[in-house]
Amino acid sequence: MSFDDDYKREVLEPARAAGDQPPEDLRVRYRLAEPMSAESVTAQVKQVRQSWRRSRGQLKYRKLIDRLEAEHRTLTPIFTAAEHGDLGPLRQRLRGGDERNAARRAEVRKRLLDAAGPLRLLAPAECEAIARDGGISRSELGQLLRIDGVEVHEPDVLPSGPPYPGYAKAQESLQVLGSRHLLAFLIGERAGGIRIFGGVSAGGHRIDDMGAFQALQRVAGEWARRPRDTSATHAETVLVALRTALREGFLHDLLGYDLVSRLRDRRAQRASDSALMDLAVRGLGLDPHDARRLVFAIGREGTGGSGPSARLRELLDSGQAHAAALLGDSITDPDAAAQIEEARQRVASASRLLDEALDLTGRGDLDEAWLRLEDALRLASDLPGAAEHQRRLPPLPPSDVRVSVDGTGVRVVHTASPSRAGDIVHEVVRRAGRAPFDSADGSLVPAGADPAPPVNVPLYYAVYARRGEATSSPVAAGPVVLRPEPGRVGLAAGDGTVTGLWECPAEAARIVVYRDGAPVEAGREGFTDRGVDNGTAHHYRVCAVYPDGAGEVETPGVRVTVTPHALPEPVTDFTVEPYARDRILLRFPTPDHGVVEAFLLDRDPPWPQGAVLPLADLAGQRIDATPHAQGLVVRPGASGVLLLVTVAGESVAIGASRRHVDLPAPSGLVAQRRGAEVHLGFVWPGDAAAVAVTYEIADGAAKRISVSRASYAAEGGVHLPVPESDPVRVGVCGTSDHDGAILTGPAVTATVAARPVVRYDVETAGPLWKRALVITLTPEKPVRLTRLDLVVRDGKVMPQRPGDGEILVSWQDFDLSAPTTLRVPMPKREGPFWLRCFSSPEAELADPPVRRLKQER
Known part of the structure; x- marks a missing residue:
């Protein structure tokens, strides 16, 4: 689609629908896109103005284009600055355009609310007039209506007169009796929720003939039991009206008209819509929904005119100016003088345009003549001879028609007609043997491509431009001959053999096949080529042969390359062995033909072992594998069935299979030293029956033990004997x-570091009046202690940590490379007490016997 077509659809048409109001947003008007640059803005504005000039030739856009050009002159300084690299004024104008758009929409919204009034209802014509005057599009109009909850529909058509001749007398009697309306007289004064559209109902119950008859019998009986007076006489008048309406089938019409007439009377007294709604709902008992529709319809009554003036206006508004002028010649009503003069002027202008079109036609300027006639028909759509002449004006022909074979069809490309007046469509006609003479001389085919042309026949194509009923002169191309290649060609390579299948075109005489340039014997639907070399790529060409009257023609052919292979040998058995952490070794003898690959299936293989099938038919997940001297090293990554297959070319041989259980890694491993043991704890790895624990002490050899799940749970973990x-x-x-x-x-x-053991002993020495504590420290190997605390605690419980008692002495940062003795004064305590040493993490203290730590006074 051309730029002009896009611009008309996206900009000009919405602007016309908004009353020829140019878009306030310059981004829309000039189709400016971010990011903007001086070069892109200048080029885009130039292209848009050129589109304006081309579109102005159509009358429907002329007024809008004139307004666009007039406003563009005021924007010249902005685009001049942009051309010189300054986009500031343009961006400021864009921000201002947004504000003006918002103000314009606010004004239209205000007018819509004012016109809708308290009923929140509008007629379609009223909406379109407000939108057109405000310069907003239909989509914007719909948004504003939804925001304020304004509904749009045509007013209901209400009865203009009563269906019962004696209605006036019955109404007077109702007034004397003090009844609100006929329906209240019939079913009771408390009747509410009355609906009149789609049949009269009250309180959700429809008033059918049987119900109305029973109600009439009841009301007549009540009045019959009353004394005869003037009220009874008036009641009888009303009953006669209701019986007549029921008998003759217009009871619903009479009841509805009675309600409508009461609202009309109040409207004649210049009551507002709110007052009418109040009367309808509270006074007459109407359902609010029907009351709203009724008040809206009554408010829109009487807006049209009548008489000769109204008829002339109706003709002029519908474009029939010629008929209006003829009618005006027979009218003497002075009120219609303005409409008669308008009709005559429009006919005169349209006739002048018709004369100009005829002159342009004689000079060969058919496009300009078409535009003149378009203008004339807008002034007077019934001008004699104008529409007929316009329909006979053909557009300029297209050019540069080219045809080519495209698969099983023919592609037709051309340059469009240069005519821009009117709606131009292009048609393509095909004929066998010669070029078409006109648009009816051949078969009409889709523009752009002929999907199903005749085969092996010289074809000619002609392209026409059509406007209305007139077509341009034909522009032909051809001949072109469609000779399809063989379809769905498929070649399969086996052991020293290549077979082929295809679909032979029905019109082809036969199929010929060439392998590496040499002919191969083939039938109409396939061939078998034996004795070819395995492991060598062979190039085949499959061609269709067509008769052409003087001989035969061979198509270029479909080219396919295949490589024959010896049939793959299946793996008959394999073993599974652990290999490097999460990988396993699949051990098997290497077959003589083919490459072995591993697949993981979710169930047992559906093929028997040894079966040979096309590689494309093999299902399952291929496992990445590393070749090994004795098989394949794989990491399945999931549980399933391991399957080994042997692949050779496009064939695969199904081998042995066995079920595999995927073992996840244990998680949350914790290793803690507890004296002469290391305790291991972890989250059990999935469904594993056991775990293998491997440990290396210092530089010794690795040891491996197997721990079952039951043993792990019973022992509360794994305990390894490891010297501290x-x-x-x-x-x-x-x-x-x-x-x-x-x-x-x-x-x-995990790794657990070594902790040297330091043994200590506590003794007392010296006389009773000068007792001292002697602490002897003996390390297994030299160690540097950051801190050593001697803790004392009264009572019978030995301290388990430094905080369980009082730190008697603390030694900081000293080397312990040999047995060392420390002396401390004996603490003064009233009763028995405990002594115990605690050190920093660099070493493990080994306590002396308990009797050495407990002191008695």
């Missing part, structure tokens, strides 16, 4: 026994 003075490295992984093979999952590791 040696570091240990630990690894834990899940294991599973499959057919006698122990499979291991990924392992987690």
Whole structure:
């Protein structure tokens, strides 16, 4: 679609619908897009103005284009600055445009609310007039109506007169009796929720003939039991009216008209819509929804005119100025003088334009003649001869028509007609053997491509431009001959053999096949080529042969390359062995033909072992594998069925399979030293039956033990005997026994550092009046202590941590490379007490016997 077409659809048409109001937003008017630059803005404005000049030739855009050009002159300084690289004035104007748009919408919204009034109802014509005057689009109008809850629909058509001739007398009688209306007289004065559209009902119950008859019988009986007086006479008058309406089938019409007439009387007294709504709902008992529709319809009554003047205006508004002028010649009403003069002037102007169009036609300027006639028809759509002449004006022909074979169809491309007046469509006609003479001389095909042309026949195509009923002269191209290639060509390579299948076109005489340039014997639907070399790529060309009257024509052909292979040999059996953490080794003898690959299936293979099938038919997840001297190293990553297949070319042989259980790694491994043991705790790895625990003490050899899930739970973890003075490295992984093979999952590791042991003893020395404590420290290996505390605690409970008692003495940062003795004065206590040493984490203190730590006074 061209730029002009897009611009008309996105900018000009919405502006016309808004009353020829140019868009306030310059981004829309000039189709400016972010990011903006001086070059892009200048080029875009130039292109848009050129589109204006081309579109102005159409009368429907002329007024709008004139307004756009007039406003553009006021914007010249802004675009001049942009052309020189200053986009500031343009961006400031864009911000101002947003403000003006908001103000314009606010004004239209105010007018809509004012016109809708308290009923929040508007007629479609009223909405369109307000939107057109305010210069907003239909979508904007719809948004404003939804915001304020204003509904739009045509007023209901109400009865102009009573269906019962004696209605006036019955109404007077109702007034004397003090009844609100006929329906209240019939079913009771408390009647409410009355609806009159779609049938009269009250309180949600429809007043059908049987119900009305029973109500009439009841009311007549009540009045019959009363004394005869003037009220009874008036009641009889009303009853006669209701019986007549029921018998003759217009009871609903009479009841509805009675309600309408009461509101009309109040409207004639210049009552407001709010007062009428109050009367309808509270006074007459109408349902609010029907009351709203009724008040809206009554308020819109009497807005049209009547008589000769109204008829002339109706003709002029519908564009029939010629008929209005003829009618005016027979009218003497002075009130219609203005309409008669308008009709005559419009006919005169339209006739002058018709004469100009005829002159332009004689000079060959058909596009300009078409535009003159378009203007004339806008003034007088019934001007004699104008529409007929316009329909006979053909557009300029298209040019540069080209045709080419495109698969099984023919592609037709052309340059569009240069005519811009009117709605131009292009048509393509196909004919076999010669070029079409006119638009009816051949078969009409879709523009752009002929999807199903005749095969093996010389085809000619002609392109026409059509405007209305007139077509341009044809522009032909051809001949082109469609000779389809063989369809759905498929070649399969086997062991020294290549087979092929295809769909032969019905019109083809036969199919020929060439392998590496040499002919191969082939039938109409396929071939088998035996004795080809395995492992060598062979190039085949499959061609269709068509008769052409003088001989045969061979198509270029469909080219396919295949490589034959010996049939793959299946793997008959394999074993599974653990290999490097989370990988396993699939051990098997390497087959002589084909490459072995591993697949993971979610169920047992659906193919028997040894079956050979196309590679494309193989289902399952291929596992990334590393070749090994004795098989494949794989990491399945999930549980399932391991399947080994052998691939050769496009064929695959199904091998052995076995079920595999994926073992996740243990998580949350914690290793803690507890004296001469290291305690291990972790989250059990999935469904593993056991775990393998590997540990290395210092530089010793690795040891491995197997721990069952039951043993782990009973022991509260895993306990490893490790001297406190040696570091240990630990690894834990899940294991599973499959057919006698122990499979291991990924392992987690931890390292526990060595803690030298320092043994100490506590003794007393010296006379009773000068007792002292002698503390002897004996390290297994030299160690530097950051802190050593001697803690005393009264009572019978030994301190378990430094905070359980009073720190008697604290030694800071000293080397302990040999046995060392420390002397401390004996603490003065009233009763028995405990002594115990605590050190920093660099070493493990070994306590002396308990009797050495407990002191008695």
